[in-house]
Amino acid sequence: MEDVPAESATAAELVARCRAGDQDAWRALVERFSRYVFAIAVQGFRLPEHAAEDVFQEVFARTYEHLDRLRDDAAIQPWLAQLTRRLCIDHLRASSREQLEEEPEPDVAEDTFERLDDALAVHEALAELPEQCGEILDRFFARDESYRTIGELLGLPAGTIASRISRCLAKLREHFEGRNPSPNASGDR
Amino acid sequence: MTHYDEDRLAALLRVLPPAPRGWVTAAQELPLARRGLDEIVARAEADAEFRARLVADLEAALEAEGYERDPAVLEALRQRLAGG
Numbered sequence: 001m002e003d004v005p006a007e008s009a010t011a012a013e014l015v016a017r018c019r020a021g022d023q024d025a026w027r028a029l030v031e032r033f034s035r036y037v038f039a040i041a042v043q044g045f046r047l048p049e050h051a052a053e054d055v056f057q058e059v060f061a062r063t064y065e066h067l068d069r070l071r072d073d074a075a076i077q078p079w080l081a082q083l084t085r086r087l088c089i090d091h092l093r094a095s096s097r098e099q100l101e102e103e104p105e106p107d108v109a110e111d112t113f114e115r116l117d118d119a120l121a122v123h124e125a126l127a128e129l130p131e132q133c134g135e136i137l138d139r140f141f142a143r144d145e146s147y148r149t150i151g152e153l154l155g156l157p158a159g160t161i162a163s164r165i166s167r168c169l170a171k172l173r174e175h176f177e178g179r180n181p182s183p184n185a186s187g188d189r
Numbered sequence: 190m191t192h193y194d195e196d197r198l199a200a201l202l203r204v205l206p207p208a209p210r211g212w213v214t215a216a217q218e219l220p221l222a223r224r225g226l227d228e229i230v231a232r233a234e235a236d237a238e239f240r241a242r243l244v245a246d247l248e249a250a251l252e253a254e255g256y257e258r259d260p261a262v263l264e265a266l267r268q269r270l271a272g273g
Contacts, residue, residue, distance in 0.1 A: 027217040034216065038208035053212055060216035064223070119204035126202075141202035169195040176193040 007031075008127070012073035019067050030060055033077070035142075036120045037084050044112050045088040051095070055087045077120065081113065125175050133168035140165055222262045229256060230269050244270060 006014060006028035014032070017025035037059050041052040062083060070079055123142070126134030132154055139145040139153070140161070151158035207213075229251070233240040242250040247263060247270075 021220075023220050026220055030213060030216045034208040034213045035205040038212070039205055043204070053209075056208065056212050057216060061219060064219050115201070115204060119201040122198055122201040123205050137202055141199055142206050144203075144206070169198060172198050173193045173195055176198075 010074070011076050015067060015070060015073040015076050018064075026064070029063075029076075032124070033080055033120075035123065036077070036116060037080060039116050039119070040081060040084045040113070041088055044085070044116065045092065047088060047091065051091050055084065055091055058087055059084050077117075081117075085113075122172070122176075125172060128175060129168060129171050131168075133164075133171055136161065136164050137168050137172065222259050223265075225256060225259075226262050226265055226269070229266060233270065240270070 004013065006017065006022070006024040009017065009025065009028065011029075011032070014025045014029045018029055034056075037056055038052065041047045041055045042049075047055060059080065063080065070076065123138070126138055128134075129137075135154070136150060139150045140147075145153075147158040147161040150156075150161050156164070229243075233243055239250070239254075242253075243266070247267060251263075
């Protein structure tokens with residue numbers, strides 16, 4: 001197998017390595033998609049914490065058991081999304097049955113899922129940024145940590161964190177523009 | 190993604206906070222838990238006395254043998270013992 005560290009492998013490579021029994025790859029796969037699965041359950045379906053945890057564990061348990069059913073290793077993200085959505089719906093239906101309520105059609109906004117897909121693409125791009133950009137942006141925006149906390153963790157003066165955030169956001173934008181130049185930047189038609 | 194202004198990127202970064210660490214760790218340890226499960230089942234198939242103790246009181250039997258009592262493993266073990 002390849003020598004690429006699991007953390008930098010593509011999703012398809014991780015799936016193939018998991019199927020071959022590579023535990024580091026499994027850990028990396030869970031790490032990579034854990035926020036996504038969590039967000040679908042909590043933001044997409046507004047499940048309470050205990051239910052979201054059940055769904056989260058069930059998603060990864062089924063993924064582990066059924067990785068060999070995946071026809072295209074690169075399709076792990078939509079596959080996980082579909083599985084998580086199905087389990088959330090099952091949960092909502094089961095809990096409404098327990099409460100003798102009429103089964104509602106889950107009230108889910110499709111644009112929430114599109115937003116989560118975009119967010120995952122942005123999160124994955126963090127790994128490709130230079131210096132400590134990925135970590136700084138993740139800590140500030142996703143983990144909601146203060147300049148001071150980030151500065152202490154990374155050994156940087158708190159005062160420089162704000163400028164780093166600004167510079168790193170610019171790098172992130174350049175990353176996306178470089179990958180897929182904006183229509184506005186390249187002229188009309 | 191069709192546009193990349195920094196405000197939108199910042200907003201999207203906020204959308205994915207980390208899942209609780211304990212949840213992630215539990216999911217990452219699934220292969221180890223499953224391996225432990227297979228080992229216990231294999232032993233129960235080979236040792237009728239051990240199997241009888243598991244059926245009588247699963248948690249006590251596992252604890253006596255030094256196995257970790259992970260809730261997911263306990264549930265899976267109950268199903269496999271009932272099915273076997």
